[in-house]
Amino acid sequence: MLDTARQYETPEGIDLEMRIAGPVVRACAWAIDLVIRFGLYGVISILFAFFGGIGVAFILIGIFLVEWFYPVIFEVRTGATPGKKAMGLLVVHDNGTPVSLSSSLIRNLLRTADFFPFLYGFGLLAMLFNYEFKRLGDMAAGTLVVYDDRQVERMALPATEALRPPAGLTGDEQHTLLAFAERSTLLSDDRKAELAEILSDLTETQGQAGVEKLHAYANWLASGRGK
Amino acid sequence: MRQQSFEQQYGDQWQALKLLLDDLALSRRKRRLSADELEQLPHLYRQVCNHYALARSRHYSPALVSQLHDLVLRGHRRLYRRRGAGLWRLVAFIASGFPVALRRNARYFWLATALFLLPGLLVGGYCYSNPEIIYSVLDSAEVASMESMYDPENRKPGREMERSSETDFVMFGVYISNNIGIGFRTFAGGVLYGVGTLFLLLFNGVVIGAVAGHLTRVGYQDTFWPFVSGHGSFELTAIAICGAAGLMLAHALIAPGQLTRLGALKVRAADALTLVMGAALMLVVAAFIEAFWSSSSVAIAIKYTVAALLWLVVVLYLGFAGSGSTRGDDGS
Numbered sequence: 001m002l003d004t005a006r007q008y009e010t011p012e013g014i015d016l017e018m019r020i021a022g023p024v025v026r027a028c029a030w031a032i033d034l035v036i037r038f039g040l041y042g043v044i045s046i047l048f049a050f051f052g053g054i055g056v057a058f059i060l061i062g063i064f065l066v067e068w069f070y071p072v073i074f075e076v077r078t079g080a081t082p083g084k085k086a087m088g089l090l091v092v093h094d095n096g097t098p099v100s101l102s103s104s105l106i107r108n109l110l111r112t113a114d115f116f117p118f119l120y121g122f123g124l125l126a127m128l129f130n131y132e133f134k135r136l137g138d139m140a141a142g143t144l145v146v147y148d149d150r151q152v153e154r155m156a157l158p159a160t161e162a163l164r165p166p167a168g169l170t171g172d173e174q175h176t177l178l179a180f181a182e183r184s185t186l187l188s189d190d191r192k193a194e195l196a197e198i199l200s201d202l203t204e205t206q207g208q209a210g211v212e213k214l215h216a217y218a219n220w221l222a223s224g225r226g227k
Numbered sequence: 228m229r230q231q232s233f234e235q236q237y238g239d240q241w242q243a244l245k246l247l248l249d250d251l252a253l254s255r256r257k258r259r260l261s262a263d264e265l266e267q268l269p270h271l272y273r274q275v276c277n278h279y280a281l282a283r284s285r286h287y288s289p290a291l292v293s294q295l296h297d298l299v300l301r302g303h304r305r306l307y308r309r310r311g312a313g314l315w316r317l318v319a320f321i322a323s324g325f326p327v328a329l330r331r332n333a334r335y336f337w338l339a340t341a342l343f344l345l346p347g348l349l350v351g352g353y354c355y356s357n358p359e360i361i362y363s364v365l366d367s368a369e370v371a372s373m374e375s376m377y378d379p380e381n382r383k384p385g386r387e388m389e390r391s392s393e394t395d396f397v398m399f400g401v402y403i404s405n406n407i408g409i410g411f412r413t414f415a416g417g418v419l420y421g422v423g424t425l426f427l428l429l430f431n432g433v434v435i436g437a438v439a440g441h442l443t444r445v446g447y448q449d450t451f452w453p454f455v456s457g458h459g460s461f462e463l464t465a466i467a468i469c470g471a472a473g474l475m476l477a478h479a480l481i482a483p484g485q486l487t488r489l490g491a492l493k494v495r496a497a498d499a500l501t502l503v504m505g506a507a508l509m510l511v512v513a514a515f516i517e518a519f520w521s522s523s524s525v526a527i528a529i530k531y532t533v534a535a536l537l538w539l540v541v542v543l544y545l546g547f548a549g550s551g552s553t554r555g556d557d558g559s
Contacts, residue, residue, distance in 0.1 A: 010307075012276040016300055053393020060400030067404075068411060096300065100309040106496050109503065112415040113423060122419065136418045139489055140476065140496035149297070154290045171286040178288035222288060223231035 006132060006144070008096050016096050019147040021089050023127050026145055027120075032083030033071070040066050068108070075104040080148070090148035103141040110137035155182045162223060163216035166202060174221050181218030184211075230287045237278050241298060244271045248301045272302035323549025325505030328498060329468060330546075332475060339470030342428040343463070347436030354440030364437040373438055377447040377454070395518045402514035406462060407507050410469040414476075414503045418492075421477025428470045435463075453527045456534035457520055460541045461513035465506040472499035472506070509541075 004022065007015040044062040048055035074081040079090045079098050091099045091107075099107075114123030114135045123135035132144055158181060165177070184192060189208070196203065196210035203213040228236075247268055250260045258265075279295040329336060353360045361370055409427070416423015442451040475495045483491035516537070521530075 010276070010299075010303055012273055014276050014280050014299065016303060017296065054396045056393075057396040057400030060397075060404045064404035064408065068408070092304075095307065097304055097307045097309065102497060102500055105504070106500050109411050109500075110415045110418050112412050113418045116419065116423070140418055140492050142493045149300075154294050157288075175286045175289065178286075179290075182288055182290045218288075221230070223229055 004133075006146075008094070010095075018092070018096060018144065019149065020133050021087075021145045021147055022133050023124055025087050025089065026084075026133075029081070029083040029087040029089055030120075032086050033081050034083075036082055037066055037070055040070070071108045071111075072101070072104045075099050075108075076101050084145070088148050089145055092144055092146055094142045094144060099141075099143055103143050107137035107141035107143050110140055113137070155185055157181050157219055157222055158184050158215045160212060160215045160219055162220035163213065164220050165217035177214060177218045178221055181215050184215065228285075230285075230291060233278075233282070233285075233287065234291065237274075240271060240274055241278070241295070243267070244275050244298055244302060247271065248298070248305060251305055268302070269306060272299075272306055275299060275302065320501075320504070321508065325501055325508075326545050326548040327550070328501040329471075329505065330550075332471060332498065332502065335471035335474045335478070336468060339424075339428060339474055340467045342425065343432040343467050343470060345432070346429050347432035347439075349436070350433045351436035351440035354437045355444045358441065358444050361437055361441040364433060370441070373442070374445065374447070377442055377450045379447060379450050395522060398522070399514055399518035402517050403511065406466075406514060407510045410466060410506050410510055411503065413466065413469040414472045414499065417473030417476030417499070418480070420480050421474060424470055424473030424477060428466075431466060449527060453530040453534075454521050457530060457537055458513045458517035460534065460537040461509045461516065464541055464545070465509035465513060468502050468506040468509070472502040475499040475502075 004020045006018050006020055008018060009015055041063055044066070045059050048058040048062070051058065071081045075091050076099065078085070079092070084091070091104070093099060093103060111123075114120050114126070114137055116122050120135070123137075126136050126139065127133045130139075132138075134144065138144065157178075165174075169177075180195065187195070189211075192211045193207045196214050197206060199214065200206060200210060203210045205213055247260065247265065250258050251265065251268070275295065275298050279292070279299050282292050282295050350360075350364065354364070365373070409431070413424055413427045416425070416427055439451065439455075442448065476492060476499055479491035479495035480488055486494065520533070
């Protein structure tokens with residue numbers, strides 16, 4: 001199990017798993033957002049530069065709004081600022097639901113305190129002192145920044161005949177065999193052979209033949225007869 | 228039951244839930260499914276929760292488990308998401324939510340007001356009795372610019388710039404970004420065990436008090452007081468409210484009571500946010516008054532009358548708005 005994985009038990013009594021994002025990846029997201037924010041400042045300034053005094057007022061108000069509410073608008077609409085999206089992050093409540101307006105406001109208004117004394121010093125300290133990498137704003141708002149795990153297309157088991165594995169495999173061991181077979185498309189042939197040879201006592205073969213045999217075991221586990 | 232037959236038996240339900248969630252992810256206008264079909268969500272979701280738990284306990288393959296986990300996670304996010312806030316919620320918030328929340332937390336407000344006002348009065352009194360004291364609060368350049376702003380010779384008080392119709396707009400922008408920013412920082416300082424809130428309240432109280440005392444001393448009272456008395460009603464009250472919100476966070480951290488510190492902070496922050504947002508709206512009003520009314524060259528008597536009315540409005544609004552409503556808390 002990954003040590004950054006957090007379980008949340010839903011009312012249905014099942015455990016949802018969330019992978020918490022650490023300070024480094026969040027700092028990268030913040031840097032991307034910083035560039036975008038400065039870009040917005042530039043656009044606003046150029047756009048209203050031709051409107052004299054009223055334009056200056058719009059520039060000031062526009063910069064103020066971007067400074068404080070840029071993250072809020074994006075988080076409420078899509079769950080992540082453009083920077084977080086680029087890093088594959090998502091802001092959720094502690095219970096895994098999408099962040100609401102009030103939570104987003106709290107976590108972003110408290111950025112000032114996190115930023116103190118410079119460059120998120122307190123925020124980083126706070127992150128290092130709890131298990132969920134929460135900065136002060138996250139603590140008050142009850143939010144988490146997690147990886148947005150997009151489901152990849154499921155791999156099919158390699159098509160081989162089913163072969164009954166030796167008796168006495170534990171649940172975990174069966175699980176491992178299945179995982180190995182399902183990941184076969186992601187591994188090179190040499191690597192598969194290398195991994196299969198770890199189990200040469202079980203398969204009593206070497207190299208490619210061992211891989212085939214493990215796949216056959218996995219197929220039997222998934223579809224086998226009986227039971 | 229083997230994995231393959233398990234998948235054959237329930238695969239249709241997983242597919243149905245996936246299609247449902249995909250459809251719900253679209254905007255309202257683009258949805259293809261009928262309301263009846265969408266109402267299947269809770270039922271389907273709980274079915275798939277069950278399948279997911281089975282798949283895990285029976286050690287089915289990781290890919291199947293993660294496929295089901297993904298469905299369950301998406302379903303959970305859809306089913307338990309909080310309701311969004313509409314425009315009518317804003318109206319309810321202004322009419323009752325904000326003032327009721329403030330009255331519920333009145334003791335924080337009075338504490339913040341005291342922290343803001345007392346140092347101001349004290350330093351103001353000092354500056355009034357001794358015109359040299361001001362230089363220990365502000366440096367000489369700041370004092371000079373402040374004096375020139377309220378010089379009776381100056382035709383538009385509170386400004387350094389040339390008088391023009393556009394100046395009002397520029398200053399409106401300055402007040403918005405400056406004052407609301409100060410308000411937000413005063414609130415945020417509360418999460419540092421109140422140190423930030425305390426500092427900003429004392430600091431702003433001292434500076435404002437010093438300026439007021441000093442200008443009265445050097446005989447600029449007829450430009451200074453008519454200028455600040457109007458918008459001060461909304462502005463100073465709002466800063467004190469932001470201070471109160473910051474103190475609420477601090478209180479949760481220092482004395483969490485029955486809850487953990489984190490739990491107390493979460494509960495209190497939601498309430499404090501109501502105060503901050505209300506104060507931000509008040510600061511917008513204050514910026515408007517300051518830019519377009521306080522700077523006008525209306526007779527002093529009229530300005531004082533309007534100022535008295537504005538103070539009355541603030542007191543009545545914060546003291547009584549929404550007290551008739553049964554739903555005190557808007558729960559934003």
